[in-house]
Structures are given as structure tokens and as C-alpha cells.
Amino acid sequence: MGLALPSLEAMQPALASSEVVAPAPKRMLAVCNNLGLLPDKFFPDQAGFDYELSPYLSSLAEYRRRLTVCSGTSHPGVDGSHASDVSFLTAAPHPGSGGFRNSISLDQVVAGHVGRLTRFPSLTLGVNVKAGRRSLSWTDGGVLIPCEDSASSVYAQLFLRGSQKELEEQSRRLKLGHSIMDVLRDQAHSFQRRLNAADRIRMDQYTTAVRDVERRLTELQQWEKKPKPKPSTTAPVDPADPSQYVEKTRLMYQMSRLAFETDSTRAITLLLDSNNSPTLSLDGANITDGYHNLSHHGRSEVKLRQLQAIDTAHMDLLAELLSDLSRVSEPTGTLLDNTMVLYGSNMGDANKHTTDNLPVLLAGGGFRHGQHMAFNRQNNYPLSNLFVSMLQQFGIETDTFRSATGAMRGL
Structure with a gap:
């Protein structure tokens, strides 16, 4: 038979140290x-x-x-x-x-x-x-x-946070931005085969920028659904x-x-x-x-x-x-x-x-x-x-x- 010690304040640091605190x-x-x-x-x-x-x-x-x-x-x-x-x-x-x-x-x-x-x-x-x-x-x-x-x-x-009408208008603008980015990306692909090496580099930079904007638009749409602090x-x-x-x-x-x-x-x-x-x-x-x-x-x-x-x-x-x-x-x-x-x-x-x-x-x-x-x-x-x-x-x-x-x- 064994006896367990009661929980003592002196034990708390040792117990707490096992908990991982996110930086x-x-x-x-x-x-x-x-x-x-x-x-x-x-x-x-x-x-x-x-x-x-x-x-x-x-x-x-x-x-x-x-x-x-x-x-x-x-x-x-x-x-x-x-x-x-x-x-x-x-x-x-x-x-x-x-x-x-x-x-x-x-x-x-x-x-x-x-x-x-x-x-x-x-x-x-x-x-x-x-x-x-x-x-x-x-x-x-x-x-x-x-x-x-x-x-x-x-x-x-x-x-x-804006009114419901303002939120809907913001959502509409974000969706419109996505549509414009889709068109720009498609147009860029259609040019790709007609470009020389220097123009291909410029076009790669351009399409990378378009992808970054698309990503940011997606992130903005997600944040719009979350309440502000x-x-x-x-x-x-x-x-x-x-x-x-x-x-x-x-x-x-x-x-x-x-x-x-x-x-x-x-x-x-x-x-x-x-x-x-x-x-x-x-x-x-x-x-x-x-x-x-x-x-x-x-x-x-x-x-x-x-x-x-x-x-x-x-x-x-x-x-x-x-x-x-x-x-x-x-x-x-x-x-x-x-x-x-x-x-x-x-x-x-x-x-x-x-x-x-x-x-x-x-x-x-x-x-x-x-x-x-x-x-x-x-x-x-x-x-x-x-x-x-x-x-x-x-x-x-x-x-x-x-x-x-x-x-x-x-x-």
C-alpha cells in the first residue's frame, strides 16, 4: 500500500514547467x-x-x-x-x-x-x-x-465594422477583383508563346504579382467574415x-x-x-x-x-x-x-x-x-x-x- 502526497504549492513550478507556453x-x-x-x-x-x-x-x-x-x-x-x-x-x-x-x-x-x-x-x-x-x-x-x-x-x-450593406459592397468589390485577376492571368497565358526571353522574364514577374494579388484577395475575403477585435x-x-x-x-x-x-x-x-x-x-x-x-x-x-x-x-x-x-x-x-x-x-x-x-x-x-x-x-x-x-x-x-x-x- 502507498500514500500519495497532497498537492502542495511547492510542487507547482515543477508541474507548471511541463506545460508548453507558445511564444x-x-x-x-x-x-x-x-x-x-x-x-x-x-x-x-x-x-x-x-x-x-x-x-x-x-x-x-x-x-x-x-x-x-x-x-x-x-x-x-x-x-x-x-x-x-x-x-x-x-x-x-x-x-x-x-x-x-x-x-x-x-x-x-x-x-x-x-x-x-x-x-x-x-x-x-x-x-x-x-x-x-x-x-x-x-x-x-x-x-x-x-x-x-x-x-x-x-x-x-x-x-x-461597417453596416450589412457596406459589408456586402466590400464582398462584391473583392469578388470583382478576383474576376479581373482571372482575366489578366488568362491574357498573360495567351501571350506567353509569342514572347522573347526578356519579355518572358517580365511576364513571369507580372504573373507572380497577379498571383500575389489573388492570394491577398482570398485572404481579405476570409478576414471579412471574422469579427474585428x-x-x-x-x-x-x-x-x-x-x-x-x-x-x-x-x-x-x-x-x-x-x-x-x-x-x-x-x-x-x-x-x-x-x-x-x-x-x-x-x-x-x-x-x-x-x-x-x-x-x-x-x-x-x-x-x-x-x-x-x-x-x-x-x-x-x-x-x-x-x-x-x-x-x-x-x-x-x-x-x-x-x-x-x-x-x-x-x-x-x-x-x-x-x-x-x-x-x-x-x-x-x-x-x-x-x-x-x-x-x-x-x-x-x-x-x-x-x-x-x-x-x-x-x-x-x-x-x-x-x-x-x-x-x-x-x-
């Missing part, structure tokens, strides 16, 4: 402020884990062990001054040249691998962006994906004026967090078009000139003080975002633990229009954080290496992305 999905938010930050206020003086926080990074002091600062990085061949923001996530060279053609952006590579798992393969957001003119997101054919610059519209896409907050009210840049940015950060929290998407880009922003309305600061004019400060103390106030507001907004992400618990860690937040700029120094020594930081996402990774400021390290590391965190087996020479060392 939370990885996500990515990539933010580009296209007028950058004052370099001497952003970059730390020391490298490694024991660096002293710079004035700007002091806003992020609570998260220093959960982020990595990079200096001495850029995209080789990416010049073009203000035109270079379109290459921030693509690394396509010479964006200001007449024959420039962009390439696929980092987020769209991610969307191609995990986008089918969510209602939206990716979200492309912007603040004060000229419609159809600027974007961080580009297809594999180098086509711009327009930015959505209304937080209320993003909220509606994520959470609001319930939001944890009410709908935002869009600021009426571009001068309310800070509030517009805050709302886009909130929409990004909601999208990740509800697993509506796993890849988001946000272009902060500072170059296209007017004189900002900023609490506690007297901003008297347009953002772009301030960036050309010429070492004017008056302009530098105003620009530093704006840059500090950016860092405070980023700290607020990291705080919001860290408060959301998931089966494995927090939302911040599972989200890569890339913040940077295409401009190393907007006053001089330089595109090297870019201000870059990466927070969250499961990396070995807490350090300032200082690379050569005369011979910059490829920023695309960081992109390779981010792709690998998604489980994508690759060691290349445009100008990359491999994954970033030390992460």
Missing part, C-alpha cells in the same frame, strides 16, 4: 524622423554598457537596459539630402538621382513572411506626410505604399492643424500599440515628416519658426534652444510609447519584450544635409540591450546589418539585405 509573436515598429536630432545631444560620449546618458537619452533612462544606441552607421551610397528618407528602410542608393528606383523596404520583407497571419500584413503610417509623395514602405517592385496620416482612420480600420480605448480625435505635430505623433504611437496588442498586424512604419511640418505648437516652449528652418540653425542659440525643445519632445514621446508597450503583459514577457522599436533618421545632421552617422536606437524585441554600439564615424558600419538582425528575430533565415555584410555584431 508571443514578434512585431516591428520602424519610425523615421526625417529631420533627425542634434547629434551632440543624442550620441553618448562613451561606448559599451557603461556609457553616460546623453541629454536626449536621459528621457529614456528608465529603459536604458532595454534599448541599444548605435553611432557610426549609415546606408552606403544613400545620399540626396531630404530625398533620402525614402531609402531609410530600403537602403536603395542615390535616391535624389534622376533614374532612381527604390527597392523593397524592411517592413514589406517582414510582411511577406508573416503578413498572412494577421488581418493587415502591414500598416504604413505618417504624420504631416504629403499624400502619395513620401513613405517608408515600398513594394518589391519599388512602388510607394501611401501613408495613412489620420489616427481616427487607422482606428476605424482596426476596430470598426474590441478596442481598449475610445476612438481618437484627429488634431485639426499640422502644427499639433506632437499630439499627432502621440496618437500614431497609440494606434501602433493597439494594432500590436490585438495582433492586427506585426509590421508598422511611421514617417514623421518634420520637413513638411510648420511652426509647431509645443507646451512649455515658444517655437517661433518652422521645423525645417530651425533644422538649418547655423549654430544660432535661439534656433538651437527651440530645436532642442522639439527633439526632447520626441524623446519624451518615445519614452511614453515604451512605457505603454511594457505595461501590456503577454504569455511570454511584455509587448515591449516582443516588439522591435526602431527609431532613427535618414539625416545625420540636418543643418549640413549629411546622410552619414545616423542617429539610431533599437528598443525591445529580445536583443542583448543596454549598450552604446559605437562604430567608425569616418567609415560607417552598414545600417542594413541591423535590419538583418531584425529579420532573423522574426525567424527569417537570411544574412543579406541590400548593402548588409551580415547580422549586426554584438546584438
Whole structure:
């Protein structure tokens, strides 16, 4: 005869360890402020884990062990001054040249691998962006994906379901799209035998694109049948004026967090078009000139003080975002633990229009954080290496992305 011990609390960890907890999905938010930050206020003086926080990074002091600062990085061949923001996530060279053609952006590579798992393969957001003119997101054919610059519209896409009549109309449009794709595919097949080798390559690319659209239409039809998630907050009210840049940015950060929290998407880009922003309305600061004019400060103390106030507001907004992400618990860690937040700029120094020594930081996402990774400021390290590391965190087996020479060392 034997006796069994009663269930004791001391036994729970051993019992629980046999249960397999599915890891939370990885996500990515990539933010580009296209007028950058004052370099001497952003970059730390020391490298490694024991660096002293710079004035700007002091806003992020609570998260220093959960982020990595990079200096001495850029995209080789990416010049073009203000035109270079379109290459921030693509690394396509010479964006200001007449024959420039962009390439696929980092987020769209991610969307191609995990986008089918969510209602939206990716979200492309912007603040004060000229419609159809600027974007961080580009297809594999180098086509711009327009930015959505209304937080209320993003909220509606994520959470609001239309009336029965609107749903039926959407279903009809999706079916019509399928019919058009069928016709295009049939026409392409009829041409195939009359084409030379070069045209066959182009036609293969075309039919591949058609198949991708067909697949996406099928996925959309399936998602239309599923209820949208319930939001944890009410709908935002869009600021009426571009001068309310800070509030517009805050709302886009909130929409990004909601999208990740509800697993509506796993890849988001946000272009902060500072170059296209007017004189900002900023609490506690007297901003008297347009953002772009301030960036050309010429070492004017008056302009530098105003620009530093704006840059500090950016860092405070980023700290607020990291705080919001860290408060959301998931089966494995927090939302911040599972989200890569890339913040940077295409401009190393907007006053001089330089595109090297870019201000870059990466927070969250499961990396070995807490350090300032200082690379050569005369011979910059490829920023695309960081992109390779981010792709690998998604489980994508690759060691290349445009100008990359491999994954970033030390992460």
C-alpha cells in the first residue's frame, strides 16, 4: 500500500514547467524622423554598457537596459539630402538621382513572411506626410505604399465594422477583383508563346504579382467574415492643424500599440515628416519658426534652444510609447519584450544635409540591450546589418539585405 502526497504549492513550478507556453509573436515598429536630432545631444560620449546618458537619452533612462544606441552607421551610397528618407528602410542608393528606383523596404520583407497571419500584413503610417509623395514602405517592385496620416482612420480600420450593406459592397468589390485577376492571368497565358526571353522574364514577374494579388484577395475575403477585435480605448480625435505635430505623433504611437496588442498586424512604419511640418505648437516652449528652418540653425542659440525643445519632445514621446508597450503583459514577457522599436533618421545632421552617422536606437524585441554600439564615424558600419538582425528575430533565415555584410555584431 502507498500514500500519495497532497498537492502542495511547492510542487507547482515543477508541474507548471511541463506545460508548453507558445511564444508571443514578434512585431516591428520602424519610425523615421526625417529631420533627425542634434547629434551632440543624442550620441553618448562613451561606448559599451557603461556609457553616460546623453541629454536626449536621459528621457529614456528608465529603459536604458532595454534599448541599444548605435553611432557610426549609415546606408552606403544613400545620399540626396531630404530625398533620402525614402531609402531609410530600403537602403536603395542615390535616391535624389534622376533614374532612381527604390527597392523593397524592411517592413514589406517582414510582411511577406508573416503578413498572412494577421488581418493587415502591414500598416504604413505618417504624420504631416504629403499624400502619395513620401513613405517608408515600398513594394518589391519599388512602388510607394501611401501613408495613412489620420489616427481616427487607422482606428476605424482596426476596430470598426461597417453596416450589412457596406459589408456586402466590400464582398462584391473583392469578388470583382478576383474576376479581373482571372482575366489578366488568362491574357498573360495567351501571350506567353509569342514572347522573347526578356519579355518572358517580365511576364513571369507580372504573373507572380497577379498571383500575389489573388492570394491577398482570398485572404481579405476570409478576414471579412471574422469579427474585428474590441478596442481598449475610445476612438481618437484627429488634431485639426499640422502644427499639433506632437499630439499627432502621440496618437500614431497609440494606434501602433493597439494594432500590436490585438495582433492586427506585426509590421508598422511611421514617417514623421518634420520637413513638411510648420511652426509647431509645443507646451512649455515658444517655437517661433518652422521645423525645417530651425533644422538649418547655423549654430544660432535661439534656433538651437527651440530645436532642442522639439527633439526632447520626441524623446519624451518615445519614452511614453515604451512605457505603454511594457505595461501590456503577454504569455511570454511584455509587448515591449516582443516588439522591435526602431527609431532613427535618414539625416545625420540636418543643418549640413549629411546622410552619414545616423542617429539610431533599437528598443525591445529580445536583443542583448543596454549598450552604446559605437562604430567608425569616418567609415560607417552598414545600417542594413541591423535590419538583418531584425529579420532573423522574426525567424527569417537570411544574412543579406541590400548593402548588409551580415547580422549586426554584438546584438
